[in-house]
Amino acid sequence: MKRIEDRIRVLIVERGLTLLQLANQSNITEATLHAILNRNDAKYSQLKRIADTLNVRVAYLTGETDIPSMSVVQESEAGYVALKADDVIAMQKQIIELQNRxxxxxxxx
Structure with missing residues (x-):
């Protein structure tokens, strides 16, 4: 079970929520929630609000991990790292420079 909509549906049942309650608590519209569930059409910011409401990580909703809630330490051990885009670009430029040399x-x- 790796699909976002499957994970969300299981979690709302486990939490005893309705779709309307999840939408309201996540501060998204019910129509947006239905689009996410039926068309797998979600922005990261929407998934983040849903994940926070369901007390799981976005990585769990997207199927990147099977661990619903991980501490920062556990997450880094699992291979996830958060970097600013500017830092990534700078590293890429350094790599290109080293390759050219x-x-x-x-x-x-």
Missing amino acids: LLQYNHNQ
């Missing part, structure tokens, strides 16, 4: 070095040998 390696290619130049190999070409000169």
